[in-house]
Amino acid sequence: xxxxxxxxxxxxxxxxxxxxxxxxxxxxxxxxxxxxxxxxxxxxxxxxxxxxxxxxxxxxxxxxxxxxxxxxxxxxxxxxxxxxxxxxxxxxxxxxxxxxxxxxxxxxxxxxxxxxxxxxxxxxxxxxxxxxxxxxxxxxxxxxxxxxxxxxxxxxxxxxxxxxxxxxxxxxxxxxxxxxxxxxxxxxxxxxxxxxxxxxxxxxxxxxxxxxxxxxxxxxxxxxxxxxxxxxxxxxxxxxxxxxxxxx
Amino acid sequence: xxxxxxxxxxxxxxxxxxxxxxxxxxxxxxxxxxxxxxxxxxxxxxxxxxxxxxxxxxxxxxxxxxxxxxxxxxxxxxxxxxxxxxxxxxxxxxxxxxxxxxxxxxxxxxxxxxxxxxxxxxxxxxxxxxxxxxxxxxxxxxxxxxxxxxxxxxxxxxxxxxxxxxxxxxxxxxxxxxxxxxxxxxxxxxxxxxxxxxxxxxxxxxxxxxxxxxxxxxxxxxxxxxxxxxxxxxxxxxxxxxxxxxxxxxxxxxxxxxxxxxxxxxxxxxxxxxxxxxxxxxxxxxxxxxxxxxxxxxxxxxxxxxxxxxxxxxxxxxxxxxxxxxxxxxxxxxxxxxxxxxxxxxxxxxxxxxxxxxxxxxxxxxxxxxxxxxxxxxxxxxxxxxxxxxxxxxxxxxxxxxxxxxxxxxxxxxxxxxxxxxxxxxxxxxxxxxxxxxxxxxxxxxxxxxxxxxxxxxxxxxxxxxxxxxxxxxxxxxxxxxxxxxxxxxxxxxxxxxxxxxxxxxxxxxxxxxxxxxxxxxxxxxxxxxxxxxxx
Ligand SMILES: Nc1ncnc2c1ncn2[C@@H]1O[C@H](COP(=O)(O)OP(=O)(O)OP(=O)(O)O)[C@@H](O)[C@H]1O
Ligand SMILES: [Mg+2]
Numbered sequence: 101x102x103x104x105x106x107x108x109x110x111x112x113x114x115x116x117x118x119x120x121x122x123x124x125x126x127x128x129x130x131x132x133x134x135x136x137x138x139x140x141x142x143x144x145x146x147x148x149x150x151x152x153x154x155x156x157x158x159x160x161x162x163x164x165x166x167x168x169x170x171x172x173x174x175x176x177x178x179x180x181x182x183x184x185x186x187x188x189x190x191x192x193x194x195x196x197x198x199x200x201x202x203x204x205x206x207x208x209x210x211x212x213x214x215x216x217x218x219x220x221x222x223x224x225x226x227x228x229x230x231x232x233x234x235x236x237x238x239x240x241x242x243x244x245x246x247x248x249x250x251x252x253x254x255x256x257x258x259x260x261x262x263x264x265x266x267x268x269x270x271x272x273x274x275x276x277x278x279x280x281x282x283x284x285x286x287x288x289x290x291x292x293x294x295x296x297x298x299x300x301x302x303x304x305x306x307x308x309x310x311x312x313x314x315x316x317x318x319x320x321x322x323x324x325x326x327x328x329x330x331x332x333x334x335x336x337x338x339x340x341x342x343x344x345x346x347x348x
Numbered sequence: 349x350x351x352x353x354x355x356x357x358x359x360x361x362x363x364x365x366x367x368x369x370x371x372x373x374x375x376x377x378x379x380x381x382x383x384x385x386x387x388x389x390x391x392x393x394x395x396x397x398x399x400x401x402x403x404x405x406x407x408x409x410x411x412x413x414x415x416x417x418x419x420x421x422x423x424x425x426x427x428x429x430x431x432x433x434x435x436x437x438x439x440x441x442x443x444x445x446x447x448x449x450x451x452x453x454x455x456x457x458x459x460x461x462x463x464x465x466x467x468x469x470x471x472x473x474x475x476x477x478x479x480x481x482x483x484x485x486x487x488x489x490x491x492x493x494x495x496x497x498x499x500x501x502x503x504x505x506x507x508x509x510x511x512x513x514x515x516x517x518x519x520x521x522x523x524x525x526x527x528x529x530x531x532x533x534x535x536x537x538x539x540x541x542x543x544x545x546x547x548x549x550x551x552x553x554x555x556x557x558x559x560x561x562x563x564x565x566x567x568x569x570x571x572x573x574x575x576x577x578x579x580x581x582x583x584x585x586x587x588x589x590x591x592x593x594x595x596x597x598x599x600x601x602x603x604x605x606x607x608x609x610x611x612x613x614x615x616x617x618x619x620x621x622x623x624x625x626x627x628x629x630x631x632x633x634x635x636x637x638x639x640x641x642x643x644x645x646x647x648x649x650x651x652x653x654x655x656x657x658x659x660x661x662x663x664x665x666x667x668x669x670x671x672x673x674x675x676x677x678x679x680x681x682x683x684x685x686x687x688x689x690x691x692x693x694x695x696x697x698x699x700x701x702x703x704x705x706x707x708x709x710x711x712x713x714x715x716x717x718x719x720x721x722x723x724x725x726x727x728x729x730x731x732x733x734x735x736x737x738x739x740x741x742x743x744x745x746x747x748x749x750x751x752x753x754x755x756x757x758x759x760x761x762x763x764x765x766x767x768x769x770x771x772x773x774x775x776x777x778x779x780x781x782x783x784x785x786x787x788x789x790x791x792x793x794x795x796x797x798x799x800x801x802x803x804x805x806x807x808x809x810x811x812x813x814x815x816x817x818x819x820x821x822x823x824x825x826x827x828x829x830x831x832x833x834x835x836x837x838x839x840x841x842x843x844x845x846x847x848x849x850x851x852x853x854x855x856x857x858x859x860x861x862x863x864x865x866x867x868x869x870x871x872x873x874x875x876x877x878x879x880x881x882x883x884x
Contacts, residue, residue: 162755163878190759197757208752208881212357222756224349232349275756 109138109283109315110159113176116166117154128154129165130338131172138282141309141316143326146335152319153287155335159317160200160285161192180282197226201276201314203286207268209260209275216256219243219274226279239278246274250304266297273304277312284308286318290325302328350753351762355770358742365742365774368735368861372778373785375728376857380786382724383849385793386717388842393710396600397702399467402433402662403670404677405705407698411580412436412621412655413691419659419684420461426680428673430664431464433457434656436615440573442608444531445547445561452530453607454573456615456656459509465662468508471596473528473542474564475504483539490543503564507594510611522614524571524590526563527604528597533561538798540840542597567592571610575619586618599840616654623654670701728860731778735771735864743767743872750872751880764873771865772858779857783850793841 115132118125128151136142146152157163158177161184165175177184184195201222209218223239224232232239247253250270260268269289276284286305290298302325309316318329326332334341358365397403406419416434423432436456441449463469477491477500491500506512507525514521528534534542544562551557561567568591575583590610598604616622663673682694691697703710743750750763789796807813 157878157881160755162881163876193757193759195757196755202755204881208748208755210354210749210752212361213353217353221350221753224353225753225757225762227349229349229352279757 107138108178109136109140110177110179111135112159113178114173115155115158115175115177116172117151117158117163118166128338129158132335132338132340134333134340136283136315136317139309139313139315140331141306141318141329143329143332144317144319144335145321145323145326145332146319148321150335151338152335156285156287156317156319160202160283161187161195162202197222198279199282201279201281201284203269203272203276203284203289205288205291207260207265207272207292209268209271211260214257214259215247215252215263215271216240216243218260218271219247219278222275222278243274243278246277247271249307250274264297265293266300269293269301270304273301273308277308277314280312281314283315283317286316288319288321291321298325350758351766351769354766355773358770359773359777362742364738365735365770368731368738368864369774369778369781371731371734372775372857372861373782375724375731375860376779376782376853377785377789379721379724379728379856380783380845380850380853381789381793382720383717383853384786384790384845385842386713386720387846387849388844390710390713390717392599392842393706393713394703396598397706398662398666399471400598400600400603401702401705402431402465402660403668403701404661404663404674405658405698405700405702406661406677406681407437407658407700408692409437409657409698410576412657413697414653414655415684415688415691416654416656416659418688419681422680422684423659423661423677426676428663428665428668428676430662431461432659432661433461433465434612434659435462436612436619436621436657438573438615438619438657440571440608442530443570443572449572450531451606452571453603454571454610454615455607456610456612456619457510458612459507459511462660463508465660468596471598472504472507472525473595473597474500474507476500481540484537484541485539488537488539488543489541491541499565503594506564507596510593510609512591512593521591522611523593524569524611525594525596525609526592527607528595529601529605530595530608531563533563534595563592564594571608573615573618575621577620583620588614588618590614612656616656621655624652625649670703674699674701674704725856728856731857732860732864735774735861736867739767739771739865739868740871743868746872747875747880747883750875751877751883754875754877755881760873763875764869767865767869767872768862771861771869774865775858775861778861779854782857783854786850786853787845790845791843793843797841 112132112134115129116127117129118127120126132155134142144152144155154163158165165177165185166172168174175185179195179199184192187195210221213221220239220243223235223243227235244253244256247256247270250273252267252270252274255263255267260271263271269292273284273289284305289305290301293301305316305318306328308314316329318326320326323332331342420432420434423429435458436454438454438456440452440454442452443449457468459468475491476497477489480487480489480492490496506523510523510525511520512523513519528542529536533545535545536542544560547559547561548556549559568589570587570589572585572587574585577583596604596609598607613622661677678694678699681697681699685691685694685697753763753766808817
């Protein structure tokens with residue numbers, strides 16, 4: 101399905117990540133290469149501990165790959181023609197804020213904030229105080245629209261603790277979307293939900309993608325869920341293996 | 349924007365940091381109250397000098413010095429000097445009612461000029477009053493009574509000149525003005541005023557006769573002094589009964605309790621310090637050469653000028669440096685001493701400001717204030733540690749949220765600012781409430797003090813209190829006067845907060861919170877976002 105004629109969203113080259121546990125090096129990613137087309141929905145399958153989350157964090161600019169060592173090639177995450185690996189801290193913050201939307205398995209909503217405030221948090225961070233105040237009304241309207249579309253229009257003032265798991269995850273997706281990012285990075289978005297609720301979350305994600313054209317990288321354990329994506333990749337032994345089925 | 353939102357939400361949803369805020373409230377209030385009261389005490393102490401002795405006292409105690417009129421003329425012709433007044437300071441015995449005697453400090457003063465150098469006129473207690481004192485809400489002050497207006501006006505005038513009209517002769521008679529606490533004839537009220545006691549006296553026949561102890565009305569008391577000759581040797585004691593013209597309240601307990609003012613010429617006569625012709629002391633004469641003359645020559649009569657023990661001086665500029673002014677006065681005295689060979693030299697004469705005279709006490713209070721402030725500021729560091737500990741715990745609790753903020757694009761500085769701002773908010777809330785608490789306590793400190801005293805009395809009088817006292821053998825456990833005027837000179841606790849002190853202490857409270865939050869905030873900023881997100 102991918103090819104050079106498709107516009108590229110990002111391409112990952114020679115991505116390596118090694119954790120240090122005391123004196124022991126624990127290599128997790130051994131040189132991941134992946135091309136992601138714009139608007140593509142990729143499911144990433146892999147065993148537990150294979151480094152799926154690690155990969156997502158690297159692509160999302162939350163962490164940095166290994167420095168080139170022992171003749172390894174320099175890692176590269178090319179996003180819209182720029183290599184995010186070379187970004188300075190402020191550029192990386194900006195990148196996360198404007199281009200990336202994270203969705204986590206355990207929702208990670210801020211318990212003190214209402215649903216609307218959780219959704220608007222990303223916009224507050226992106227715009228700063230004055231910018232946010234200037235655009236508050238349209239942003240509030242947009243947050244409302246998204247939440248309405250997700251069936252949460254009557255829960256705007258509720259706290260996360262008053263919501264079910266599925267509702268919380270929908271709020272989290274709305275939060276990831278408020279800045280209109282190019283890329284959604286979802287780490288097991290249905291991992292904490294029953295099959296039916298998870299299915300509804302996937303419906304939401306599918307609709308988001310078809311409406312907004314977001315590129316989506318979704319980590320999952322479940323081949324059935326992965327099947328809804330455009331493309332399935334496997335993370336095996338720290339490398340990407342393409343293919344729809346179980347490679348084992 | 350998210351900083352403000354989070355700060356607001358954390359402030360209203362978390363209890364622990366409010367405890368930190370409470371600690372800040374208590375610490376700022378404690379430091380501010382101490383500083384205000386002790387500092388106020390110090391200020392009252394230094395300022396009261398001006399109202400009691402003016403700016404500078406030129407003194408030659410006991411024997412006194414002559415030609416003071418010339419000194420005063422010289423002083424008053426100086427452009428820096430507002431006024432000067434002669435005064436005699438000595439000790440004596442006052443015979444109170446029922447022949448009780450009390451040692452007193454006697455000041456012989458010339459009323460009108462004394463009032464120009466000191467605030468004597470304002471200290472005279474008995475005068476007609478138009479408006480009640482601020483705390484006298486029910487208007488109980490007897491001086492408000494319109495029936496007494498003429499009498500009080502007359503008493504006030506008598507007090508000012510220290511003279512009374514003798515009802516028998518119609519002439520003016522030298523009189524005395526007592527400190528209001530002398531003799532204990534006036535009852536101090538809780539609104540800060542006095543009323544004269546009424547005493548029931550049992551007569552021999554068994555009847556009780558009520559006697560109104562309003563001294564300026566009819567009181568006259570014998571005053572005993574011991575004069576010294578010009579060499580300082582004591583002579584026969586002299587007693588004279590003075591009518592009481594008025595009573596004064598300086599606000600300094602010791603002074604109001606022990607001082608009596610007497611008309612200067614009368615005291616001079618009693619002490620033989622008035623101008624008089626006297627036989628010269630033969631020992632003071634040069635032995636004459638002749639042999640016959642020695643027996644034949646009559647003892648010469650000399651004109652002994654009047655003397656006083658001190659001259660009080662007030663400078664024109666109320667804020668002038670007292671030490672510089674003292675040296676200025678010394679210069680004038682030196683000129684005066686040059687013109688009169690029989691007065692003490694400019695080197696040996698005592699020229700002091702109030703602060704010089706009370707240096708020991710003022711320095712002690714200064715040191716004590718400093719010490720207590722240092723101790724309390726140290727205690728206040730507990731607030732810093734409390735904020736630190738609470739923030740540290742909160743940041744551990746909120747680790748995942750910090751990861752989320754970073755994932756949403758917040759910078760390290762942004763995350764740090766969330767916590768600093770939160771610390772700042774706690775500091776602002778804490779120190780403003782602390783400031784208000786201190787203000788409330790300090791402005792009402794005399795009432796609170798009185799309340800504590802009264803509840804102590806009440807407890808002591810109650811059955812439980814009496815039992816406790818007898819069980820534990822306490823003698824006076826219920827006398828809860830923390831500010832005993834006998835110890836602290838002033839009858840009132842200072843009750844003013846100076847704005848700059850308040851600003852200083854509030855800023856201190858705020859900075860403490862910031863300091864306490866600084867390290868936790870740095871920790872939050874340094875957290876690795878992925879580790880924060882993975883935090884369980
Ligand atoms: N901070 C760390 N220090 C050391 N090892 C780490 C650290 N973080 C992750 N690892 C290791 O890296 C490996 C990959 O972790 P990662 O969370 O990316 O796996 P995953 O594929 O997302 O697993 P799961 O499906 O269970 O979520 C794991 O073996 C983990 O133990
Ligand atoms: Mg994972």
